Amino acid sequence: MGSPPSPMDPSRLPSRVLLDTTVFIRAMGEHKADPRSLDCTDFVEAMVAAGKDVLVAAPSLAEMLRGMAMPAVPNTGAITVVAFDDVAAVELGTKFPAKTLKTVPGSLPATYLKYDAMIAACAMRHRCGYLITLDTNLHTQVPAGLKLAAPGEFCAKQMQLVAVPALPTKKGTGKS
Amino acid sequence: MSGVAAADDTHLKLEIDGPGVKPETLDPLATLELGRAYFRLLQRIAEEQEVSLELTGLTVEDKCAALSVTPGNFKLAHQTALRADRIVSGGELSSHRLEVAAEDFRAAVRALPVEQSVAVLVGKQRMPVAREPAAKVAPRRSITRLRAMVVTVGAGHQPFARLSSKSELRAFSVKVKDVPTVQLLARHLCEVLDVDVAVDRDAEGLIVRGELLEFTPVSESKNLDEWRAWFASAGGADWSGVEDVEAALGRDDEEPRVDG
Numbered sequence: 001m002g003s004p005p006s007p008m009d010p011s012r013l014p015s016r017v018l019l020d021t022t023v024f025i026r027a028m029g030e031h032k033a034d035p036r037s038l039d040c041t042d043f044v045e046a047m048v049a050a051g052k053d054v055l056v057a058a059p060s061l062a063e064m065l066r067g068m069a070m071p072a073v074p075n076t077g078a079i080t081v082v083a084f085d086d087v088a089a090v091e092l093g094t095k096f097p098a099k100t101l102k103t104v105p106g107s108l109p110a111t112y113l114k115y116d117a118m119i120a121a122c123a124m125r126h127r128c129g130y131l132i133t134l135d136t137n138l139h140t141q142v143p144a145g146l147k148l149a150a151p152g153e154f155c156a157k158q159m160q161l162v163a164v165p166a167l168p169t170k171k172g173t174g175k176s
Numbered sequence: 177m178s179g180v181a182a183a184d185d186t187h188l189k190l191e192i193d194g195p196g197v198k199p200e201t202l203d204p205l206a207t208l209e210l211g212r213a214y215f216r217l218l219q220r221i222a223e224e225q226e227v228s229l230e231l232t233g234l235t236v237e238d239k240c241a242a243l244s245v246t247p248g249n250f251k252l253a254h255q256t257a258l259r260a261d262r263i264v265s266g267g268e269l270s271s272h273r274l275e276v277a278a279e280d281f282r283a284a285v286r287a288l289p290v291e292q293s294v295a296v297l298v299g300k301q302r303m304p305v306a307r308e309p310a311a312k313v314a315p316r317r318s319i320t321r322l323r324a325m326v327v328t329v330g331a332g333h334q335p336f337a338r339l340s341s342k343s344e345l346r347a348f349s350v351k352v353k354d355v356p357t358v359q360l361l362a363r364h365l366c367e368v369l370d371v372d373v374a375v376d377r378d379a380e381g382l383i384v385r386g387e388l389l390e391f392t393p394v395s396e397s398k399n400l401d402e403w404r405a406w407f408a409s410a411g412g413a414d415w416s417g418v419e420d421v422e423a424a425l426g427r428d429d430e431e432p433r434v435d436g
Contacts, residue, residue, distance in 0.1 A: 016342060021425055022421055022422055022425065022427060025412075025415050025421055026421070027400070028400075028403065028404055028407035028412055029404050029407070029412075030407075030412055030413070030415045031416065031418075031421060034421075044400065045399070045400060048397070048399060048400060049398055049399070051398070053342065063425055064410070064412075064415075065410060065411065066411070066414065068410055068411030068414065069410070069411075070410050071406060071409050071410055073406065074395075074402045074403055074406050075370055075392050075394050075395060076394065076395050076396070076397035076402050076403070077368065077394055077395065077396045077397050077398075078397040078398070078399065078400055078402070078403060079400075079403055080323045082321075082323075083320055083321050085318060085320040085321075086316065086318040086320070086377075087318075087320075087377075087381055090381065114426070115425075116425075116427060125343070126342070126343040127342060127343055127345075134421075134422065135427040137427060138427075
Protein backbone atom coordinates (compact mmCIF):
# COMPACT_ATOMS: atom_id res chain seq x y z
CA MET A 1 0.00 0.00 0.00
CA GLY A 2 1.45 3.41 -0.98
CA SER A 3 0.89 6.63 0.90
CA PRO A 4 -2.49 8.27 0.38
CA PRO A 5 -2.63 10.92 -2.37
CA SER A 6 -1.82 14.45 -1.28
CA PRO A 7 -4.89 16.61 -0.72
CA MET A 8 -2.98 19.56 -2.20
CA ASP A 9 -3.87 20.74 -5.69
CA PRO A 10 -0.57 20.84 -7.64
CA SER A 11 -1.97 23.41 -10.07
CA ARG A 12 -2.63 25.82 -7.19
CA LEU A 13 0.75 25.52 -5.50
CA PRO A 14 2.69 28.79 -5.59
CA SER A 15 6.17 28.76 -7.15
CA ARG A 16 8.03 30.29 -4.18
CA VAL A 17 6.99 30.59 -0.55
CA LEU A 18 8.52 31.37 2.81
CA LEU A 19 7.29 29.32 5.77
CA ASP A 20 6.52 31.09 9.00
CA THR A 21 7.84 29.33 12.13
CA THR A 22 4.30 28.25 13.00
CA VAL A 23 4.16 26.21 9.77
CA PHE A 24 7.81 25.12 9.71
CA ILE A 25 7.66 23.45 13.15
CA ARG A 26 4.50 21.57 12.22
CA ALA A 27 5.87 20.57 8.79
CA MET A 28 8.84 18.97 10.52
CA GLY A 29 6.44 16.39 11.93
CA GLU A 30 5.67 17.79 15.36
CA HIS A 31 2.21 18.41 16.76
CA LYS A 32 0.49 15.62 14.94
CA ALA A 33 -2.52 15.95 17.23
CA ASP A 34 -3.21 19.48 15.99
CA PRO A 35 -5.54 19.15 12.96
CA ARG A 36 -3.72 22.03 11.21
CA SER A 37 -0.44 20.12 11.35
CA LEU A 38 -1.56 17.74 8.62
CA ASP A 39 -2.14 20.66 6.22
CA CYS A 40 1.35 21.95 7.03
CA THR A 41 3.08 18.63 6.30
CA ASP A 42 0.94 17.97 3.21
CA PHE A 43 1.61 21.44 1.85
CA VAL A 44 5.38 21.42 2.36
CA GLU A 45 5.73 17.84 1.10
CA ALA A 46 3.71 18.71 -2.01
CA MET A 47 5.81 21.84 -2.63
CA VAL A 48 9.09 19.92 -2.27
CA ALA A 49 7.90 17.02 -4.43
CA ALA A 50 6.85 19.49 -7.14
CA GLY A 51 10.29 21.12 -7.07
CA LYS A 52 8.90 24.47 -5.90
CA ASP A 53 10.95 26.88 -3.78
CA VAL A 54 10.40 26.53 -0.03
CA LEU A 55 12.23 29.08 2.11
CA VAL A 56 12.69 29.44 5.85
CA ALA A 57 13.97 32.69 7.36
CA ALA A 58 17.03 32.52 9.60
CA PRO A 59 15.06 34.26 12.43
CA SER A 60 12.71 31.24 12.39
CA LEU A 61 15.63 29.03 13.39
CA ALA A 62 16.28 31.35 16.33
CA GLU A 63 12.61 31.12 17.34
CA MET A 64 12.60 27.37 16.98
CA LEU A 65 15.81 26.57 18.84
CA ARG A 66 14.85 28.02 22.26
CA GLY A 67 18.29 27.52 23.71
CA MET A 68 19.04 24.15 22.08
CA ALA A 69 22.30 23.56 20.21
CA MET A 70 21.92 23.65 16.44
CA PRO A 71 23.65 21.08 14.22
CA ALA A 72 24.68 22.17 10.70
CA VAL A 73 21.67 23.08 8.60
CA PRO A 74 21.16 20.68 5.66
CA ASN A 75 22.22 22.04 2.25
CA THR A 76 19.49 20.45 0.23
CA GLY A 77 17.28 21.70 -2.53
CA ALA A 78 14.19 20.88 -0.44
CA ILE A 79 14.35 23.94 1.81
CA THR A 80 16.48 27.09 1.63
CA VAL A 81 17.36 29.02 4.75
CA VAL A 82 17.48 32.72 3.87
CA ALA A 83 19.24 35.48 5.70
CA PHE A 84 17.77 38.57 7.32
CA ASP A 85 20.30 40.85 5.65
CA ASP A 86 20.60 44.55 4.86
CA VAL A 87 18.04 44.33 2.06
CA ALA A 88 15.52 42.68 4.39
CA ALA A 89 16.29 45.34 6.99
CA VAL A 90 15.52 48.08 4.47
CA GLU A 91 12.28 46.31 3.50
CA LEU A 92 11.27 46.12 7.15
CA GLY A 93 12.30 49.64 8.03
CA THR A 94 10.72 51.36 5.04
CA LYS A 95 7.72 49.32 3.91
CA PHE A 96 6.19 47.85 7.03
CA PRO A 97 3.41 49.66 8.91
CA ALA A 98 4.65 51.91 11.69
CA LYS A 99 2.79 49.91 14.31
CA THR A 100 4.92 46.86 13.46
CA LEU A 101 7.87 48.77 14.87
CA LYS A 102 6.78 49.19 18.46
CA THR A 103 8.40 50.72 21.48
CA VAL A 104 8.27 48.44 24.49
CA PRO A 105 6.88 50.23 27.50
CA GLY A 106 8.73 49.98 30.77
CA SER A 107 12.31 48.87 31.10
CA LEU A 108 13.13 48.49 27.41
CA PRO A 109 12.94 51.85 25.68
CA ALA A 110 14.53 50.69 22.42
CA THR A 111 12.46 49.86 19.37
CA TYR A 112 11.59 46.21 19.64
CA LEU A 113 11.40 44.18 16.48
CA LYS A 114 9.51 40.97 16.75
CA TYR A 115 10.70 37.85 15.00
CA ASP A 116 7.53 37.65 12.96
CA ALA A 117 8.15 41.06 11.38
CA MET A 118 11.69 40.01 10.48
CA ILE A 119 10.36 36.77 8.96
CA ALA A 120 7.78 38.66 6.90
CA ALA A 121 10.51 41.05 5.73
CA CYS A 122 12.58 38.04 4.60
CA ALA A 123 9.60 36.86 2.51
CA MET A 124 9.51 40.21 0.72
CA ARG A 125 13.27 40.52 0.38
CA HIS A 126 13.63 37.05 -1.11
CA ARG A 127 10.78 37.68 -3.56
CA CYS A 128 8.34 35.07 -2.32
CA GLY A 129 4.82 34.92 -3.70
CA TYR A 130 3.44 33.99 -0.27
CA LEU A 131 4.28 33.91 3.39
CA ILE A 132 2.70 30.69 4.63
CA THR A 133 1.51 31.15 8.20
CA LEU A 134 -1.03 30.14 10.79
CA ASP A 135 -0.52 33.41 12.67
CA THR A 136 -3.66 35.45 12.08
CA ASN A 137 -2.15 38.51 13.77
CA LEU A 138 0.40 38.85 10.98
CA HIS A 139 -2.21 40.20 8.55
CA THR A 140 -2.26 43.53 10.33
CA GLN A 141 1.52 43.80 10.55
CA VAL A 142 2.72 43.40 6.97
CA PRO A 143 2.59 45.66 3.91
CA ALA A 144 -0.25 45.20 1.44
CA GLY A 145 2.16 43.83 -1.17
CA LEU A 146 2.91 40.66 0.79
CA LYS A 147 0.38 37.84 0.40
CA LEU A 148 -0.29 35.64 3.41
CA ALA A 149 -1.91 32.22 3.22
CA ALA A 150 -2.52 29.20 5.43
CA PRO A 151 -1.37 25.84 4.04
CA GLY A 152 -4.96 24.60 3.84
CA GLU A 153 -5.77 27.24 1.24
CA PHE A 154 -3.90 25.20 -1.37
CA CYS A 155 -5.92 22.02 -0.85
CA ALA A 156 -7.76 20.63 -3.84
CA LYS A 157 -11.36 21.75 -3.85
CA GLN A 158 -13.61 18.89 -2.82
CA MET A 159 -16.31 17.78 -5.21
CA GLN A 160 -19.73 18.70 -4.04
CA LEU A 161 -22.39 16.04 -3.92
CA VAL A 162 -25.40 17.10 -5.96
CA ALA A 163 -28.78 15.50 -6.34
CA VAL A 164 -29.04 13.49 -9.55
CA PRO A 165 -32.24 14.25 -11.43
CA ALA A 166 -34.53 11.31 -12.07
CA LEU A 167 -34.07 9.65 -15.44
CA PRO A 168 -36.94 10.33 -17.85
CA THR A 169 -39.16 7.36 -18.36
CA LYS A 170 -40.02 6.05 -21.82
CA LYS A 171 -43.52 6.84 -23.01
CA GLY A 172 -45.80 3.96 -22.49
CA THR A 173 -43.44 2.04 -20.27
CA GLY A 174 -43.78 4.18 -17.20
CA LYS A 175 -45.69 3.22 -14.21
CA SER A 176 -49.17 4.43 -14.03
CA MET B 177 42.19 59.53 -43.30
CA SER B 178 40.33 62.53 -44.67
CA GLY B 179 38.38 65.13 -42.73
CA VAL B 180 34.73 64.56 -43.53
CA ALA B 181 32.10 66.22 -41.35
CA ALA B 182 28.99 64.06 -40.98
CA ALA B 183 25.89 66.20 -40.50
CA ASP B 184 23.23 63.53 -39.92
CA ASP B 185 21.95 62.27 -36.55
CA THR B 186 22.85 58.63 -36.89
CA HIS B 187 26.52 58.80 -35.96
CA LEU B 188 28.29 58.43 -32.65
CA LYS B 189 31.19 60.83 -32.32
CA LEU B 190 34.01 61.45 -29.94
CA GLU B 191 34.99 65.08 -30.34
CA ILE B 192 38.26 66.65 -29.30
CA ASP B 193 38.18 70.42 -29.03
CA GLY B 194 40.77 73.04 -28.13
CA PRO B 195 42.93 75.77 -29.60
CA GLY B 196 44.30 74.75 -32.96
CA VAL B 197 42.82 71.25 -32.81
CA LYS B 198 42.43 69.74 -36.27
CA PRO B 199 42.87 66.17 -37.48
CA GLU B 200 46.36 67.09 -38.72
CA THR B 201 47.48 68.42 -35.32
CA LEU B 202 46.27 65.53 -33.12
CA ASP B 203 48.57 63.19 -31.28
CA PRO B 204 47.74 59.97 -33.16
CA LEU B 205 48.51 57.54 -30.34
CA ALA B 206 46.59 59.51 -27.70
CA THR B 207 43.63 59.97 -30.06
CA LEU B 208 43.45 56.34 -31.10
CA GLU B 209 43.79 55.26 -27.45
CA LEU B 210 40.93 57.61 -26.56
CA GLY B 211 38.73 56.10 -29.27
CA ARG B 212 39.69 52.54 -28.35
CA ALA B 213 38.94 53.11 -24.65
CA TYR B 214 35.57 54.77 -25.33
CA PHE B 215 34.27 52.30 -27.88
CA ARG B 216 35.51 49.40 -25.68
CA LEU B 217 33.53 50.88 -22.76
CA LEU B 218 30.38 50.99 -24.89
CA GLN B 219 30.90 47.38 -25.98
CA ARG B 220 31.40 46.26 -22.39
CA ILE B 221 28.19 48.00 -21.27
CA ALA B 222 26.28 46.33 -24.09
CA GLU B 223 27.81 42.93 -23.25
CA GLU B 224 26.73 43.30 -19.63
CA GLN B 225 23.20 43.96 -20.82
CA GLU B 226 23.52 40.90 -23.07
CA VAL B 227 22.90 42.89 -26.26
CA SER B 228 25.11 43.28 -29.28
CA LEU B 229 26.26 46.80 -30.11
CA GLU B 230 27.65 46.87 -33.62
CA LEU B 231 29.87 49.82 -34.53
CA THR B 232 31.23 50.08 -38.05
CA GLY B 233 33.47 52.43 -39.98
CA LEU B 234 35.73 55.14 -38.63
CA THR B 235 35.94 58.66 -39.91
CA VAL B 236 38.04 61.51 -38.59
CA GLU B 237 35.91 64.62 -39.01
CA ASP B 238 37.44 67.99 -39.56
CA LYS B 239 35.33 70.16 -37.25
CA CYS B 240 37.75 70.52 -34.37
CA ALA B 241 38.42 66.80 -34.65
CA ALA B 242 36.02 63.95 -34.13
CA LEU B 243 36.22 60.19 -34.38
CA SER B 244 32.92 59.14 -35.92
CA VAL B 245 31.42 55.65 -36.14
CA THR B 246 28.12 54.32 -37.44
CA PRO B 247 26.10 52.24 -34.98
CA GLY B 248 24.09 49.32 -36.36
CA ASN B 249 21.31 50.25 -33.90
CA PHE B 250 21.28 53.96 -33.17
CA LYS B 251 18.75 53.78 -30.31
CA LEU B 252 20.85 51.17 -28.52
CA ALA B 253 24.02 53.19 -29.12
CA HIS B 254 22.28 56.27 -27.67
CA GLN B 255 21.18 54.42 -24.53
CA THR B 256 24.63 52.89 -24.12
CA ALA B 257 26.35 56.27 -24.52
CA LEU B 258 24.04 57.79 -21.89
CA ARG B 259 24.91 55.01 -19.45
CA ALA B 260 28.62 55.39 -20.26
CA ASP B 261 28.28 59.09 -19.46
CA ARG B 262 26.73 58.32 -16.05
CA ILE B 263 29.43 55.74 -15.25
CA VAL B 264 32.36 57.91 -16.39
CA SER B 265 31.03 60.93 -14.48
CA GLY B 266 30.63 58.85 -11.31
CA GLY B 267 26.84 59.17 -11.27
CA GLU B 268 26.20 55.44 -11.53
CA LEU B 269 27.84 52.50 -9.80
CA SER B 270 29.05 49.83 -12.17
CA SER B 271 30.56 46.37 -12.12
CA HIS B 272 34.31 45.92 -11.63
CA ARG B 273 34.63 45.14 -15.32
CA LEU B 274 32.86 48.32 -16.42
CA GLU B 275 34.70 50.38 -13.83
CA VAL B 276 38.03 49.16 -15.26
CA ALA B 277 36.87 50.15 -18.78
CA ALA B 278 35.60 53.53 -17.53
CA GLU B 279 38.87 54.27 -15.73
CA ASP B 280 40.73 53.27 -18.89
CA PHE B 281 38.73 55.90 -20.80
CA ARG B 282 39.23 58.54 -18.09
CA ALA B 283 42.99 57.87 -18.26
CA ALA B 284 42.89 58.33 -22.05
CA VAL B 285 41.10 61.68 -21.58
CA ARG B 286 43.67 62.76 -18.98
CA ALA B 287 46.49 61.82 -21.39
CA LEU B 288 45.41 64.56 -23.81
CA PRO B 289 46.96 68.03 -23.47
CA VAL B 290 45.17 69.96 -20.69
CA GLU B 291 43.88 72.62 -23.10
CA GLN B 292 41.98 69.99 -25.04
CA SER B 293 38.51 68.83 -24.05
CA VAL B 294 36.51 65.79 -25.04
CA ALA B 295 32.80 65.42 -25.70
CA VAL B 296 30.59 62.60 -26.92
CA LEU B 297 28.08 63.50 -29.62
CA VAL B 298 25.22 61.11 -30.13
CA GLY B 299 22.62 62.40 -32.54
CA LYS B 300 21.93 65.96 -31.49
CA GLN B 301 23.02 65.37 -27.90
CA ARG B 302 26.42 66.58 -26.74
CA MET B 303 27.91 65.20 -23.52
CA PRO B 304 31.16 66.79 -22.30
CA VAL B 305 33.53 64.31 -20.65
CA ALA B 306 35.13 65.42 -17.38
CA ARG B 307 38.74 64.45 -16.63
CA GLU B 308 37.73 63.23 -13.17
CA PRO B 309 34.39 61.92 -11.91
CA ALA B 310 32.34 64.78 -10.49
CA ALA B 311 30.95 62.86 -7.53
CA LYS B 312 31.22 59.16 -6.94
CA VAL B 313 28.09 57.46 -5.67
CA ALA B 314 28.85 55.53 -2.49
CA PRO B 315 27.79 51.90 -2.72
CA ARG B 316 25.80 50.09 -0.06
CA ARG B 317 28.17 47.30 1.00
CA SER B 318 27.14 44.14 2.78
CA ILE B 319 27.87 40.45 3.12
CA THR B 320 25.04 38.05 2.48
CA ARG B 321 24.28 34.44 1.66
CA LEU B 322 22.21 33.57 -1.40
CA ARG B 323 21.12 30.43 -3.17
CA ALA B 324 22.24 31.14 -6.73
CA MET B 325 22.88 29.44 -10.05
CA VAL B 326 26.30 29.70 -11.69
CA VAL B 327 25.54 31.20 -15.11
CA THR B 328 29.07 31.62 -16.38
CA VAL B 329 32.66 31.89 -15.16
CA GLY B 330 35.73 33.60 -16.57
CA ALA B 331 39.43 33.28 -15.82
CA GLY B 332 40.90 36.29 -17.62
CA HIS B 333 42.73 39.22 -16.05
CA GLN B 334 40.22 39.22 -13.20
CA PRO B 335 38.58 35.84 -12.53
CA PHE B 336 34.82 36.23 -12.13
CA ALA B 337 31.55 34.35 -11.89
CA ARG B 338 28.14 35.46 -13.06
CA LEU B 339 25.36 34.34 -10.74
CA SER B 340 21.59 34.34 -10.89
CA SER B 341 19.50 34.20 -7.71
CA LYS B 342 15.72 34.26 -7.37
CA SER B 343 16.25 36.55 -4.39
CA GLU B 344 17.72 39.24 -6.66
CA LEU B 345 16.08 41.21 -9.46
CA ARG B 346 18.82 40.52 -12.00
CA ALA B 347 21.92 38.37 -12.52
CA PHE B 348 25.16 39.80 -11.16
CA SER B 349 28.91 39.30 -11.45
CA VAL B 350 31.35 38.80 -8.60
CA LYS B 351 35.12 38.65 -8.47
CA VAL B 352 36.60 35.26 -7.75
CA LYS B 353 39.90 35.13 -5.87
CA ASP B 354 41.87 32.87 -8.23
CA VAL B 355 41.77 30.57 -11.24
CA PRO B 356 41.62 27.30 -9.22
CA THR B 357 38.40 28.59 -7.59
CA VAL B 358 37.03 29.42 -11.06
CA GLN B 359 37.87 25.86 -12.13
CA LEU B 360 35.98 24.50 -9.11
CA LEU B 361 33.01 26.73 -9.91
CA ALA B 362 33.09 25.63 -13.55
CA ARG B 363 32.19 22.12 -12.42
CA HIS B 364 28.93 23.56 -11.08
CA LEU B 365 27.86 25.52 -14.18
CA CYS B 366 24.05 25.78 -14.34
CA GLU B 367 23.83 24.27 -10.85
CA VAL B 368 22.50 25.95 -7.74
CA LEU B 369 24.96 26.72 -4.93
CA ASP B 370 24.83 28.51 -1.60
CA VAL B 371 27.17 31.47 -1.99
CA ASP B 372 28.55 33.88 0.58
CA VAL B 373 29.18 37.15 -1.21
CA ALA B 374 30.33 40.64 -0.31
CA VAL B 375 28.29 42.92 -2.55
CA ASP B 376 27.92 46.57 -3.50
CA ARG B 377 24.37 47.69 -4.21
CA ASP B 378 23.18 50.83 -5.99
CA ALA B 379 20.45 53.17 -4.78
CA GLU B 380 17.78 50.79 -6.11
CA GLY B 381 19.25 47.87 -4.17
CA LEU B 382 20.58 46.10 -7.27
CA ILE B 383 23.93 44.33 -6.96
CA VAL B 384 26.43 46.12 -9.17
CA ARG B 385 29.56 44.22 -8.17
CA GLY B 386 30.85 41.93 -5.50
CA GLU B 387 33.25 39.27 -4.41
CA LEU B 388 32.69 35.58 -3.88
CA LEU B 389 33.78 34.63 -0.38
CA GLU B 390 32.70 31.01 -0.22
CA PHE B 391 30.38 28.54 -1.88
CA THR B 392 28.71 25.29 -0.88
CA PRO B 393 27.09 22.80 -3.25
CA VAL B 394 23.40 22.08 -2.69
CA SER B 395 22.25 18.48 -2.87
CA GLU B 396 19.11 17.73 -4.84
CA SER B 397 16.32 16.44 -2.68
CA LYS B 398 12.64 15.83 -3.27
CA ASN B 399 11.76 14.97 0.31
CA LEU B 400 12.06 16.28 3.84
CA ASP B 401 13.86 13.31 5.41
CA GLU B 402 17.16 15.12 5.95
CA TRP B 403 15.40 18.18 7.31
CA ARG B 404 13.27 16.16 9.73
CA ALA B 405 16.37 14.36 11.00
CA TRP B 406 18.04 17.72 11.49
CA PHE B 407 14.97 19.11 13.28
CA ALA B 408 14.91 16.13 15.64
CA SER B 409 18.61 16.57 16.45
CA ALA B 410 18.10 20.30 17.00
CA GLY B 411 15.65 19.68 19.82
CA GLY B 412 12.55 19.46 17.64
CA ALA B 413 10.99 16.88 19.96
CA ASP B 414 10.95 19.61 22.61
CA TRP B 415 8.14 21.18 20.59
CA SER B 416 5.93 18.10 20.79
CA GLY B 417 5.35 18.90 24.46
CA VAL B 418 4.23 22.43 23.68
CA GLU B 419 0.48 22.66 23.80
CA ASP B 420 0.04 25.90 21.87
CA VAL B 421 2.76 26.66 19.31
CA GLU B 422 1.50 30.19 18.60
CA ALA B 423 1.42 31.05 22.31
CA ALA B 424 4.92 29.62 22.81
CA LEU B 425 6.14 31.80 19.95
CA GLY B 426 4.33 34.80 21.42
CA ARG B 427 2.26 35.10 18.27
CA ASP B 428 -1.05 35.50 20.04
CA ASP B 429 0.12 38.63 21.85
CA GLU B 430 -1.23 41.93 20.67
CA GLU B 431 1.75 43.68 22.23
CA PRO B 432 5.40 42.61 21.92
CA ARG B 433 6.67 40.15 24.50
CA VAL B 434 9.28 41.11 27.01
CA ASP B 435 10.75 37.88 28.27
CA GLY B 436 12.68 37.67 31.49
